[in-house]
């Protein structure tokens with residue numbers, strides 16, 4: 284996993300709530316056996332017509348918006364546990380997803396792939412949507428160390444939550460498996476002392 | 481202070497604690513399938529490590545397998561490759577695989593319970609969100625991503641933050657024609673598809689107690705559809721009876737010893753939940769969904785909400801959803817013509833579901849306009865259905881019993897609902913395109929699906945039983 288560094292970027296707004304993982308990456312694209320290339324089919328059915336031509340009204344197909352930060356409506360990433368959803372978003376080039384609410388599994392999957400889910404208040408989210416609608420060049424700054432997200436040039440800023448452990452992992456680019464394997468003696472100890480199914 | 485069922489099982493599995501909210505949790509059983517595991521095995525390879533406890537993982541290909549001619553090589557190249565990769569990975573690491581045509585083959589969440597692999601008090605995970613199904617046995621069971629699949633393969637453990645607990649109590653008696661699927665669709669319609677996020681649910685109350693194991697599994701299965709990490713039900717005599725004698729269940733003295741332990745798995749009187757919800761079973765009617773998430777459900781006698789009743793922030797999504805479905809605010813669904821019926825998935829493709837459907841359609845014929853798919857949840861269900869002659873009843877009514885797999889639940893194989901067409905489905909997700917690009921899904925119980933198949937339109941099952 285890559286180390287997470289501060290992101291300062293314009294954003295891609297997706298003001299839709301309950302975006303589920305079937306929309307992020309439809310099941311028919313899950314047949315790969317590697318982690319690469321899922322970005323091509325990110326939001327496939329919202330992004331392309333049946334004949335494969337881009338839908339001009341979808342935000343990823345508009346020149347107006349681009350950047351490393353995806354900002355989406357409430358309850359982002361619900362549904363399936365497919366990690367392919369996080370892979371697709373990351374592969375497309377996003378480093379941060381902002382929403383007022385995330386589904387649990389999606390949040391875990393993102394954190395395990397160096398994609399930072401930033402949960403903000405409903406008001407702050409609305410404020411981002413409003414600002415970028417009037418001026419698409421508005422930038423957000425996301426800093427992990429102090430856990431802050433701010434709208435550049437406006438003084439608007441919010442603190443976001445992340446567990447201490449996960450934060451350390453992201454900042455240093457290491458993952459759970461490294462951590463647990465360093466505690467292997469504890470696993471063996473547990474196995475000795477507990478009921479084994 | 482007493483403990484909740486969840487806390488009892490969780491605490492027993494803590495290998496060590498990292499901080500206030502994060503533990504290394506030991507995993508008793510791990511299920512894997514062809515779609516979310518290949519990258520996990522590749523990850524192990526990259527690290528140069530193996531599988532720590534291969535005997536605790538069970539594999540089966542279910543998500544993208546065809547549901548006809550399973551004895552032939554898989555036609556679709558990419559699916560064939562994923563299934564071959566699973567076989568190869570299992571052989572290499574000594575993992576038990578129930579492949580196509582194996583008598584134990586089937587959808588992961590169907591075979592675990594029916595083989596007695598799923599037992600009360602366990603921790604169970606799988607790279608699939610409907611792992612919550614196994615919670616019906618009083619297990620902590622939840623879906624994980626592929627990095628976590630790799631983590632369990634490598635360490636038999638998972639780093640997890642402890643969710644909050646929620647009690648959902650349903651008391652009273654269900655009316656005729658109302659099934660456990662209606663209970664869960666009703667609850668989700670009340671608390672929304674994100675109402676359970678951050679929680680692990682325990683279902684209790686007299687309405688839950690009176691349900692069979694299979695009906696309980698349907699409820700726990702859909703816990704994830706309210707956003708909950710999982711859902712569980714305290715084991716009781718119904719549970720012990722079900723587990724007894726199953727292939728991998730403990731036998732003889734070990735079984736008695738196990739039962740003695742399982743009997744300690746309940747929430748203490750004075751246990752405290754972070755949230756409690758109460759429902760009356762008598763309030764529940766057969767349910768149908770009208771939108772594109774499982775929280776968008778109404779009673780069959782109800783109407784789609786009017787736009788004004790939807791909170792401002794959600795109106796755009798609400799309209800987008802209705803536009804996709806081809807419905808209007810304020811409309812009723814009863815009487816709407818449909819032309820696809822899907823009876824299958826880990827929610828409702830167990831033998832009881834097929835029996836119920838067969839019992840209802842016996843002597844009737846499906847409407848001409850209907851395409852019906854009946855996909856058993858496992859090879860065992862298929863075999864049992866044939867032994868009981870259910871396949872004949874289905875055939876006479878114009879349905880065909882196929883071979884097991886996830887099928888049109890997620891449309892990864894050939895079984896898809898065509899663009900723009902309506903399908904009444906016993907599965908668990910009505911997301912856009914879930915059953916095929918452009919497909920329009922209406923979630924309902926197996927009886928409601930069967931009734932719609934006979935009438936060719938959405939029907940209140942209670943008028944037919």
Ligand code: SF4
Pocket residue numbers: 542543587588589608610825826827885886889890907908
């Ligand atoms: S039947 Fe559907 S919900 Fe169940 S495991 Fe298969 S794809 Fe997932």
